[in-house]
Amino acid sequence: MKAIIGKKVGMTSIFGTDGKQTACTIIEAGPCVVTQVKTKETDGYNALQIAFGDKKDKHATAAEKNHFAKANTPAKKISREFRDYSIEKILGESITVEIFTEGEKVDVVGTTKGKGFQGVVKRHGFSGVGQQSHGQHDRQRAPGSLGNSSDASRVMKGMRMAGRMGGDRVKLKGLQVVKIFPEKNYILVSGSVPGHNGAIVFIQK
Amino acid sequence: MNAVAYVHEQLTPKKEFPKFKAGDNITVNYKIIEGGKERIQGFRGDVIKRQGTGATQNFTVRKISDSIGVERTFPLLSPNIESILVNKVGKVRRAKLFFQRERSGKSARIKEKKMAVATV
Numbered sequence: 304m305k306a307i308i309g310k311k312v313g314m315t316s317i318f319g320t321d322g323k324q325t326a327c328t329i330i331e332a333g334p335c336v337v338t339q340v341k342t343k344e345t346d347g348y349n350a351l352q353i354a355f356g357d358k359k360d361k362h363a364t365a366a367e368k369n370h371f372a373k374a375n376t377p378a379k380k381i382s383r384e385f386r387d388y389s390i391e392k393i394l395g396e397s398i399t400v401e402i403f404t405e406g407e408k409v410d411v412v413g414t415t416k417g418k419g420f421q422g423v424v425k426r427h428g429f430s431g432v433g434q435q436s437h438g439q440h441d442r443q444r445a446p447g448s449l450g451n452s453s454d455a456s457r458v459m460k461g462m463r464m465a466g467r468m469g470g471d472r473v474k475l476k477g478l479q480v481v482k483i484f485p486e487k488n489y490i491l492v493s494g495s496v497p498g499h500n501g502a503i504v505f506i507q508k
Numbered sequence: 509m510n511a512v513a514y515v516h517e518q519l520t521p522k523k524e525f526p527k528f529k530a531g532d533n534i535t536v537n538y539k540i541i542e543g544g545k546e547r548i549q550g551f552r553g554d555v556i557k558r559q560g561t562g563a564t565q566n567f568t569v570r571k572i573s574d575s576i577g578v579e580r581t582f583p584l585l586s587p588n589i590e591s592i593l594v595n596k597v598g599k600v601r602r603a604k605l606f607f608q609r610e611r612s613g614k615s616a617r618i619k620e621k622k623m624a625v626a627t628v
Contacts, residue, residue, distance in 0.1 A: 320587070
C-alpha cells in the first residue's frame with residue numbers, strides 16, 4: 304500500500320488530444336510527514352502513521368506536540384495510519400504527490416456530503432408508489448408495505464426506511480491519476496470524489 | 509491564483525476567438541472524423557446560450573435546417589473547434605434565448621444591431 308492525505312479543492316475538466324472532455328477533481332495532497340513507524344517487532348504489525356495539515360500551536364495539546372516533536376514537526380491536523388506501506392520511509396520523512404505516477408489507478412476515500420433526513424426514494428432508490436393519476440392519493444414517494452402480516456408480526460431487521468443520509472465513509476476504486484503538479488502539490492484524478500470542497504480525502508493504492 | 513484557474517492555465521491550450529454573445533449569428537468550423545479522415549465542417553446559426561467559466565465554458569448554437577430546429581452545444585476550448593466567425597451581431601434583451609425554441613418563421617428572426625459607421 305502507498306497512500307497520501309489530501310484536501311479536495313474543486314472540479315474542472317480537461318481535453319484529450321481526440322477532443323474528448325474528461326471531468327476531473329483537483330486534490331491538494333501532501334506534503335505529509337511520517338510521524339510514527341510501526342514494525343512487527345515492536346507493535347505486532349507493520350504500518351506508517353502519516354500526518355497532514357498544520358495546526359496552530361495554541362490549539363495543539365501537550366500530548367500532540369510531544370508526539371509530533373519526535374518526528375521534528377509542528378502539530379498536524381490529521382494523522383492516519385496505513386498498514387504495510389510499500390515505500391521505505393523513516394520517521395520525519397515527507398511524502399509528496401510524486402509517489403504516484405500519471406496514468407496510475409488509485410482509490411480515493413472520503414466522507415460524502417450530508418443530505419439530512421431523506422425519504423426512501425432518494426435514500427434507497429425506491430421507485431415510489433405506482434401511478435400519479437387514476438385515484439392515487441398524495442403518497443407517490445411512500446415506502447409501501449414493510450413486510451408480512453400475522454406470521455411475523457414484526458418488521459424484519461435491516462428494513463430500508465427513511466432516515467439520515469450522507470456523511471458516510473466511501474471508497475471510490477479505480478480512479479485514474481490524470482495529472483500531477485509537484486510544484487503545487489496538486490493531483491488530478493478522473494471523475495468525482497466524495498465530500499465537499501475542502502474535505503479531507505485519502506488517496507491510496 | 510486558485511487551484512482551478514492554475515490547472516486550467518497549465519492544461520488548456522490558449523485559443524483566440526472573436527467576442528460573441530447570445531443573439532449573434534456565428535459560424536463554428538469544427539473538425540469531424542469521417543471514414544478515418546479528418547475534415548472541417550461549418551455550423552451556422554444563432555447563439556442562444558453561453559455558459560460557464562474557464563476551461564468548462566460552452567455555448568449553444570441553434571439553426572433551422574429543412575424547417576427543423578437543430579441545436580448544438582460546443583465546449584468553447586475544445587481542440588476540435590478550428591475557428592469561429594461572427595456573421596451578425598444580434599440585438600437581444602436576454603442572455604439565454606430559449607424562447608426561440610417555441611418560435612418559427614418570421615417571429616424567430618433576431619434583429620441585427622446597427623453599428624455606428626464613421627462618415628467621411
